[in-house]
Amino acid sequence: MAFRDEWARARAVAWKDLTTERRSKAGFNSVAALAVTILVLFGFALGPDTEAARAAAPGALWLSALFAGVLAFNRSYQVELDGGALEPLLLYPGARRSLFAGKLMANFVFVALLMAIVIVVSLVLFHVAVPAAWPMLLLVVLFGTIGLVTLGTFYAAMASRSRAREVLLPLLLFPMLVPVLLAAMQATKAILDGDIMHEAGAWISLLVAFDLIFLIATFFTFDYVIEA
Amino acid sequence: MTSVNAQTTLQAPAQGRSTGFGWFAVLFLIAAQVTAIVISPPDRDMGDLQKIMYVHFPVALNTFTCFFVVLLFSVRFLWQRREQDDLLAASAAEVGTIMTGLTLALGMLWGRPAWGVWWVWDPRLTSTLVLFLIFAGYLALREFVEDPERRGVWSAAVGILGALNVPIVYMSVRWWRTLHQVQSSPSTVDPSYVIGIRLNLTAVLLLTIFLIWRRYEAALTERAAEHVLQTAALGGANA
Numbered sequence: 001m002a003f004r005d006e007w008a009r010a011r012a013v014a015w016k017d018l019t020t021e022r023r024s025k026a027g028f029n030s031v032a033a034l035a036v037t038i039l040v041l042f043g044f045a046l047g048p049d050t051e052a053a054r055a056a057a058p059g060a061l062w063l064s065a066l067f068a069g070v071l072a073f074n075r076s077y078q079v080e081l082d083g084g085a086l087e088p089l090l091l092y093p094g095a096r097r098s099l100f101a102g103k104l105m106a107n108f109v110f111v112a113l114l115m116a117i118v119i120v121v122s123l124v125l126f127h128v129a130v131p132a133a134w135p136m137l138l139l140v141v142l143f144g145t146i147g148l149v150t151l152g153t154f155y156a157a158m159a160s161r162s163r164a165r166e167v168l169l170p171l172l173l174f175p176m177l178v179p180v181l182l183a184a185m186q187a188t189k190a191i192l193d194g195d196i197m198h199e200a201g202a203w204i205s206l207l208v209a210f211d212l213i214f215l216i217a218t219f220f221t222f223d224y225v226i227e228a
Numbered sequence: 229m230t231s232v233n234a235q236t237t238l239q240a241p242a243q244g245r246s247t248g249f250g251w252f253a254v255l256f257l258i259a260a261q262v263t264a265i266v267i268s269p270p271d272r273d274m275g276d277l278q279k280i281m282y283v284h285f286p287v288a289l290n291t292f293t294c295f296f297v298v299l300l301f302s303v304r305f306l307w308q309r310r311e312q313d314d315l316l317a318a319s320a321a322e323v324g325t326i327m328t329g330l331t332l333a334l335g336m337l338w339g340r341p342a343w344g345v346w347w348v349w350d351p352r353l354t355s356t357l358v359l360f361l362i363f364a365g366y367l368a369l370r371e372f373v374e375d376p377e378r379r380g381v382w383s384a385a386v387g388i389l390g391a392l393n394v395p396i397v398y399m400s401v402r403w404w405r406t407l408h409q410v411q412s413s414p415s416t417v418d419p420s421y422v423i424g425i426r427l428n429l430t431a432v433l434l435l436t437i438f439l440i441w442r443r444y445e446a447a448l449t450e451r452a453a454e455h456v457l458q459t460a461a462l463g464g465a466n467a
Contacts, residue, residue: 154389158382162372171368172386175361176393179400186404206403210396217392221385224306228381 006098013089013102018109020079027075028110035068035118043125050127057126058188062144062181065118069111069148070173073156074165076103076110081160090226100153100222107149115141128192136200137191143207144184147214151176154218157225180214183207238311240452241445246438253434260431264424277341282424284334286432287327288356293436294324295359299391302384314380315451317387319443321366323436328360351402358397362390376451 021027042060046053080086089099119141123130131137151173159169187203264282271278297320305313335353336346347353366386373379 155386158369158373158385162369163374164368164372168365168368168372172365175358175365176389178358179393179396182400182404202403206400210400213392213396214389217389221306221388224381225385228378 006095006101009092009094009098010101010105013099014105014109017076017079017103017106021106021110027072028113031068031071031110032114032117034071035064035114036121038064038067039118039121039125053126054128054192057122057128058185058192060126061118061122061188062185064122065111065115065145066148066174066177066181068114068118069152070170072107072110072114073149073152073173074160074169076107076153077156077160096223096226097219099226100157100219104149104153107153108145111145111149111152112141115145131191131194133191133195133200136195136204137188139204140184140187140191140200140207143204143211144180144187147180147184147207147211148177150211150214150218151180154222154225157222179210180207183210238448238452238455240449246441246445249434250438250442253431253438257428257431257435260424260427264428268420268424277338278421280334280338281421282428283432284331284338285425286428287334288331289429290432290436291324291327291331291356291359293433294320294327294440295363295391295394297440298324298363298387302387302391305380305384306388309380311376311380311451312448314376314384315447316440316444318370318383319447320440321363321383321387322443323439325360325363325367327436328356328363332356332360349401349405351398351405354401354405355394355398358401359390359394362393366390 039060042056042064043053046056046060077086080089090096122128152169155172155176156169159165159172162168183203183206187200187207190197190200190203261282265279268279270276298317301313301317301320304310305317332353335356339348340346366383369386370379370383373382
């Protein structure tokens with residue numbers, strides 16, 4: 001029973017966040033435009049060489065998703081802080097972790113949509129052919145996004161309420177994301193190269209392990225962080 | 229909101245208790261360095277360049293002492309909410325960050341003549357750099373949050389997750405770059421080197437303990453002064 005209640009609360013929070021986002025639209029559109037801009041800039045940095053662009057595509061893809069996505073994480077608390085709605089939200093009965101789960105789901109949908117745009121654009125810009133093992137690529141995107149969103153939502157709960165939120169969130173988040181990004185980039189690279197060395201599977205398992213560790217750790221500590 | 233235990237007013241530490249220990253640690257370090265440099269012959273391949281290991285290796289190993297203290301006292305702070313635990317964790321994080329920076333700098337000084345480059349993307353180097361950045365973030369967070377209770381809880385969370393991430397970062401970078409060199413152990417090096425390393429490990433451990441202790445006393449004094457000011461501002465109601 002308790003789990004079903006928490007699940008209902010989490011869904012309600014996610015629905016509320018996504019509705020706010022859907023009605024304003026400005027947030028997602030500008031973040032998506034930024035992600036595409038970053039991809040174009042990566043293209044300039046790499047030069048017109050087709051081979052170099054193709055080799056750098058996995059890195060460019062994940063980094064542009066990261067740089068653009070990081071704006072979404074602070075936003076997900078900022079809307080509530082501006083409206084003075086976070087405290088009332090905390091006054092509702094039930095575990096704090098359902099609030100975290102809800103925000104996590106809303107951010108996941110946001111970043112997953114962003115990833116869809118980023119992937120299509122980078123396929124075109126970096127001359128990448130859709131690999132035969134594209135369902136595996138979707139798995140990498142799924143687990144990579146989960147890792148990104150888990151740590152992002154967790155650290156934004158602190159950074160968005162501190163004095164220097166613009167700089168603090170990337171400073172806290174980016175070094176912590178190194179393992180997730182590394183695994184996601186390597187898996188993507190392996191799949192785009194046709195997975196000759198059969199290493200994509202190992203990277204994906206590693207990514208799943210990281211996701212689980214960070215999900216458990218953040219769910220345990222979120223109660224403390226949001227109350228303080 | 230659960231609050232930091234308000235009954236225990238922070239007491240400023242007694243003056244100069246750590247000074248004697250500090251002198252002992254510094255003198256021990258000097259003695260250990262001199263002994264190690266005098267008794268060990270020049271390395272076959274590296275010559276006297278090897279001597280930097282007597283600082284680099286003990287400092288590198290003792291960063292783990294620091295981050296272990298951060299982990300331990302962060303967990304205890306979340307559990308018991310004693311402000312002293314938060315201050316101790318923060319002191320250890322500060323010392324640990326400086327020592328991580330020192331490890332990187334010394335390693336680069338050694339790497340330039342030994343490998344011909346300042347930097348290689350080796351798992352141990354890379355994860356040390358990431359560790360440095362994680363705890364730079366921890367210290368920045370403390371700067372940007374004023375409320376002591378909030379600062380304590382948040383930095384405890386960041387400290388716990390950061391410490392948890394250390395082996396994970398190491399593992400992922402190791403998979404990414406498998407060209408790391410084999411770690412030396414006492415059985416693979418000459419006994420005269422082992423004595424020098426062990427002496428200096430102890431010396432740096434003592435110095436680490438002293439630095440954390442001293443920083444903790446300073447933090448405690450600062451907070452105790454703030455408590456006095458707060459009480460005075462409230463019209464001495466609690467006095």
